[in-house]
Amino acid sequence: xxxxxxxxxxxxxxxxxxxxxxxxxxxxxxxxxxxxxxxxxxxxxxxxxxxxxxxxxxxxxxxxxxxxxxxxxxxxxxxxxxxxxxxxxxxxxxxxxxxxxxxx
Ligand SMILES: [Zn+2]
Numbered sequence: 823x824x825x826x827x828x829x830x831x832x833x834x835x836x837x838x839x840x841x842x843x844x845x846x847x848x849x850x851x852x853x854x855x856x857x858x859x860x861x862x863x864x865x866x867x868x869x870x871x872x873x874x875x876x877x878x879x880x881x882x883x884x885x886x887x888x889x890x891x892x893x894x895x896x897x898x899x900x901x902x903x904x905x906x907x908x909x910x911x912x913x914x915x916x917x918x919x920x921x922x923x924x925x926x
Contacts, residue, residue, distance in 0.1 A: 845873040846880070846895065860905050868909075870902045881905065 843852045853874045860868040865886040872879045879901065883894040900908070 843871070843882075845876060845878060847878045847897070848873060848876040850875040858902050860902070860909065868905075870900075870905050 843857070844850065845852065850873060852871055856872050856874050858870045860870050860881075862868070867882075867884045867886075869882045869884065870879065871882060879898050881896045881898050881900070885892045885894075898905075
C-alpha cells in the first residue's frame with residue numbers, strides 16, 4: 823500500500839485532496855470514504871481500510887515525524903468494530919501464554 827498524507831498541519835487523513843493510497847492486493851486506488859480512522863495520538867494514526875474493489879481489509883499505522891512519513895500495514899480479517907473491541911483489551915502477557923500452554 824502506498825498511503826501518503828500531505829505534510830501541512832491539520833490535514834484530514836481521509837480527505838482525497840490530502841492523501842491517497844492504493845490497495846496492495848489489487849492496486850486499485852482507495853475510495854477516501856473506505857478509510858476509517860480508528861485512533862490518533864499526536865502524529866500517529868491507526869486506520870482501517872477496506873478496498874472497494876477486492877474487499878481486502880487493511881490496518882495501517884501511519885506515523886508523521888517532521889517531514890518523514892512511515893507506514894506499517896497489515897492485511898486483516900478484522901472489521902472496524904473488531905479492531906476497536908480488541909484494541910481496548912489488555913495485551914497478552916507471557917504468563918497468559920504459559921497458562922494456555924499448560925492447559926493444552
Ligand atoms: Zn483491492
